[in-house]
Structures are given as C-alpha cells and as structure tokens.
Amino acid sequence: MATQATPIVVPTDAELLQAQADLWRHSLYYLKSMALKCAVELGIPTAIYRLGGSASIPDLITALSLPVAKQQFLSRLMRLLASSGVFSVVDSTEATYSLTPLSYLLVDGIEADDHINHAPFLLTVTATHYIDLAMGLAHWFKQDAKKPPFDHVHGASLFEESMERKHPEFHKMAMQGLIVHDNFxxxxxxxxxxxxxxxxxxxxxxxxxxxxxxxxxxxxxxxxxxxxxxxxxxxxxxxxxxxxxxxxxxxxxxxxxxxxxxxxxxxxxxxxxxxxxxxxxxxxxxxxxxxxxxxxxxxxxxxxxxxxxxxxxxxxxxxxxxxxxxxxxxxxxxxxxxxxxxxxxxxxxxxxxxxxxxxxxxxx
Ligand SMILES: C[S@@+](CC[C@H](N)C(=O)[O-])C[C@H]1O[C@@H](n2cnc3c(N)ncnc32)[C@H](O)[C@@H]1O
Structure with missing residues (x-):
C-alpha cells in the first residue's frame, strides 16, 4: 500500500531565497575540498609553520615563490579556507593567517610522536581516481553491479595488488593515505x-x-x-x-x-x-x-x-x-x-x- 501523501507546502519568498543560497552552497561544496587540496599542493600549511606559525599573504607569496600577480587570488583562497576553519585569521586588516589544529595536521616535517602529515589521505580522496567514482555514482546505482564503485570503474580493488599493477603511483599514495588514516x-x-x-x-x-x-x-x-x-x-x-x-x-x-x-x-x-x-x-x-x-x-x-x-x-x-x-x-x-x-x-x-x-x- 502506498504511504499517505504529505501535502506539499509551497515555500515562502524568504524560504525560496534562502533555499537558492543553500543550493549554491551544496552545489559548490567540492570547491572547499579542492581549495584545501590546492593549499596542500602549494605547501601553505608547511610554509606558515616554517614562518613561525603565522603569515601574511605577501609572506606566503614570497615563501612559496608564487608570482606577485597571484596575491589577490591567494587572498581569496585563504579567505574561503579560513571561513571553513582550515586557517585562522590573526589580523583581518593585514590578512594574516595562522594554523588551526586541522592545518597543523597538514604540515610536513614535524618530528613528534603524535603528528602525522595527513596530506596523503587528502590527496588520495581528492584524486581523479577517487572523484571519478562519485561522478559515476548514479550510473552505478542503475547497474546490477555487486562490486563497489571503485572496482566497477577501475576494474581493480583499492589497496590491492590488482590496483598496484594498473595504477602504481595512485596505489602508492592510497597506501600512504590508508596508513595515515589508520595509524593516527x-x-x-x-x-x-x-x-x-x-x-x-x-x-x-x-x-x-x-x-x-x-x-x-x-x-x-x-x-x-x-x-x-x-x-x-x-x-x-x-x-x-x-x-x-x-x-x-x-x-x-x-x-x-x-x-x-x-x-x-x-x-x-x-x-x-x-x-x-x-x-x-x-x-x-x-x-x-x-x-x-x-x-x-x-x-x-x-x-x-x-x-x-x-x-x-x-x-x-x-x-x-x-x-x-x-x-x-x-x-x-x-x-x-x-x-x-x-x-x-x-x-x-x-x-x-x-x-x-x-x-x-x-x-x-
Ligand atoms: C585496513 S587494513 C587493517 C588496518 C590495521 N588494523 C590498522 O589499524 O592499521 C587491511 C588489512 O587487512 C588485511 N587483510 C585483508 N583480508 C584479510 C584476511 N582475509 N585475513 C587477514 N588479513 C586480511 C590486508 O592484507 C590489509 O593488510
């Protein structure tokens, strides 16, 4: 028997405007992951750590040897990451940022028993090998596939020898990502x-x-x-x-x-x-x-x-x-x-x- 239908309530104008903003946010959430991946690939957490724990945008441009013309774009990336708790704002007028516990986990080269650089995990789950699975999820749902999306898309299992043979570089990184995930x-x-x-x-x-x-x-x-x-x-x-x-x-x-x-x-x-x-x-x-x-x-x-x-x-x-x-x-x-x-x-x-x-x- 079909469940009883709940009457559809037409949203108010205010609710519709809020809903549109929410829809934008949900649709663009992946940019947060990509901004974080970009920050790690540029080495921003490690640069802030080496600069003594806080850095302005010009400090970062110099430390990372980026073109000065990229300064305003880097400011915008850092502003987004700070709003997500990846960095914290030390001085908003000077646009100076410091590490948070999250970005501390992405610093390379800290010699401490309780520190493990989590970059391999981040870079594994934001690699195209992984993103492709999410891109094909609707297709996977429609198939009568017994295997998980990873095996379905790549014809090999993550972490296993079949993947090592097919994509050795990705396999190596995924194994490091797994170690970080499990050991920390x-x-x-x-x-x-x-x-x-x-x-x-x-x-x-x-x-x-x-x-x-x-x-x-x-x-x-x-x-x-x-x-x-x-x-x-x-x-x-x-x-x-x-x-x-x-x-x-x-x-x-x-x-x-x-x-x-x-x-x-x-x-x-x-x-x-x-x-x-x-x-x-x-x-x-x-x-x-x-x-x-x-x-x-x-x-x-x-x-x-x-x-x-x-x-x-x-x-x-x-x-x-x-x-x-x-x-x-x-x-x-x-x-x-x-x-x-x-x-x-x-x-x-x-x-x-x-x-x-x-x-x-x-x-x-
Ligand atoms: C996710 S890891 C385990 C994590 C580990 N306990 C840790 O905390 O680091 C998966 C391991 O399970 C092992 N494994 C998979 N199938 C197994 C089986 N049937 N018997 C014993 N080990 C198996 C794999 O070889 C791999 O080393």
Whole structure:
C-alpha cells in the first residue's frame, strides 16, 4: 500500500531565497575540498609553520615563490579556507593567517610522536581516481553491479595488488593515505584508553597493514604482553622479523591465532555485515572466556546522530566514502549490536568515543 501523501507546502519568498543560497552552497561544496587540496599542493600549511606559525599573504607569496600577480587570488583562497576553519585569521586588516589544529595536521616535517602529515589521505580522496567514482555514482546505482564503485570503474580493488599493477603511483599514495588514516591516534588511544589494556597478557592484532605501528606501540606501552599480528601470507612475507611481535600469515575468514584478546582496529568498516559476522565468529573462537578476561576490542566509527552536527556529517561522509571504495560501511550502535549477536557474543559495550571513532568491546 502506498504511504499517505504529505501535502506539499509551497515555500515562502524568504524560504525560496534562502533555499537558492543553500543550493549554491551544496552545489559548490567540492570547491572547499579542492581549495584545501590546492593549499596542500602549494605547501601553505608547511610554509606558515616554517614562518613561525603565522603569515601574511605577501609572506606566503614570497615563501612559496608564487608570482606577485597571484596575491589577490591567494587572498581569496585563504579567505574561503579560513571561513571553513582550515586557517585562522590573526589580523583581518593585514590578512594574516595562522594554523588551526586541522592545518597543523597538514604540515610536513614535524618530528613528534603524535603528528602525522595527513596530506596523503587528502590527496588520495581528492584524486581523479577517487572523484571519478562519485561522478559515476548514479550510473552505478542503475547497474546490477555487486562490486563497489571503485572496482566497477577501475576494474581493480583499492589497496590491492590488482590496483598496484594498473595504477602504481595512485596505489602508492592510497597506501600512504590508508596508513595515515589508520595509524593516527594510536598513541593518543594508548594514553587515554590505557585501562582497556589492563590485565591483558596476550593479544592478536587482526590485520597488520602498512608499517605495523599499532602492534609495536602496544608492545612498547605494555612490554609484558605477547602480541601476535595476523595478515594474509603475502603481506606477512614482506615484514622483517623484529623479535618483538609474532607475525602469522593466514586468513581471518578461516581462523585467527588464539589469544586472550583480539583487536580489530579499522578493519570491520571495510566489510559487509555478513563478512563481519564471519570474522567476529572466528574472533570468538580465538579468545579466552569472559571469566579469563576474553574480549574483542574494536576501533571503528560509531555513527551517532546525537553527536554535534559537524561530527555526524563527517561520519556520514566516511560511510559514503567506504561505500564508494570498498563496499563496506560505517555502523551505529544498533548495527554493531546486530553483528555481535549474530556472531554469538553475549554482550558488548561502547567504551569511549574517540574523535569520529569509538572503541567497543564485545564479550563472549
Ligand atoms: C585496513 S587494513 C587493517 C588496518 C590495521 N588494523 C590498522 O589499524 O592499521 C587491511 C588489512 O587487512 C588485511 N587483510 C585483508 N583480508 C584479510 C584476511 N582475509 N585475513 C587477514 N588479513 C586480511 C590486508 O592484507 C590489509 O593488510
């Protein structure tokens, strides 16, 4: 039966004028991403950092060796970026800008444990390889395609060897982007969430990826812990043994090395619900009983409509981002509950929200 029609209310003149402005903004949102990409390609965050934390437009023109004739255009770019919180205005009459925490994340060359230059992530998701997916989204919806838009458009899977063969440069950057995305916050989490690691004697980090920073950081923070990393055999073969972490080649869909606790950090959002249930069921087989402190630790986005609107918008953008590139998804608490129950867990808890992400524990 068709749902009852809601009568269409004709907007007022004021609403129509506001709507037109909103439509312009929504239609042109991509220019914010492109302006940010341009700022990074020009090296503006790094230049401001090297200039001591703030810079005028003429300072930037000189530092970046740009033609003086581009000064007024650079002013307009910086004005847009400052209105989006990428830079902050120190002095509006002099048009002097300083870094915000966001642009601090885009500075190259800061030697600090908690700083990772996020440029590879930004440059990956604003590359034509990626934008083409969004351009073709309506076409993808009309096709009976099982594969995600990325595979459909490129005939290869992001992050995988098929993509490395076809587009080696993009693959290299995407891998760096993934490492930035996955690694950032590891040290902050170990500091702020050290409680969740208390009492753990052995842990399997399911899926290594990149430079294996997570497992190494855990061993550094908790030297008594026996840490095993599981990844596909072809990935494990590339890792030099370090005598600290135990590296095991295998398939998480078949079995996971036994440990008191299994960690799934930034893994499940890559997979469908059906696949997550299979992975989680294997985690359950691998861990100790609840009485012995067995649990699965999960680090991933937890969609929350009650979060402040910008944070929720970020989470929704990351959900569509996942839909485009991997066919995975971001989940709200009900979605998480569903897959934990289907995998046979008795209980779970959202331990803490952590930026756009959350840390969950599932108990056998
Ligand atoms: C997104 S990364 C995991 C992120 C990582 N936990 C981190 O936080 O940096 C994906 C990894 O999953 C691995 N992987 C994919 N399929 C797998 C499988 N069936 N079994 C084990 N590892 C797998 C890939 O080789 C890749 O290294």
């Amino acid at each position: 916050g590891t040290n902050i989490a170990l500091r702020e969430l050290s409680d969740i690691y208390q009492g753990i004697n052995s842990l399997t980090d399911c899926c290594y990826h990149g430079d294996g920073m997570t497992a190494k950081a855990i061993v550094k923070a908790f030297p008594h812990m026996k840490v095993t990393v599981l990844d596909l055999p072809q990935e494990i073969r590339k890792i030099p043994t370090d005598g600290v972490v135990n590296y095991v080649g295998g398939d998480m869909f078949k079995s996971i090395p036994r440990a008191q606790v299994v960690l799934l950090k930034m893994v499940l959002h890559h997979w469908s619900d059906e696949d997550c249930v299979k992975i989680l069921a294997n985690c359950k087989k691998a861990i100790a009983s609840r009485e012995e402190g067995g649990k699965v630790l999960i680090g991933d986005i937890v969609l929350d409509p009650a979060s402040e609107p910008v944070m929720f918008e970020t989470q929704l953008l990351m959900d569509v981002c996942m839909m485009l590139m991997k066919g995975g998804r971001q989940r709200d608490l009900n979605d998480w509950r569903d897959i934990f129950i289907k995998a046979g867990f008795s209980d779970f808890k959202l331990v803490k929200k952590f930026g756009a992400r959350g840390v969950l524990e599932a108990y056998p």
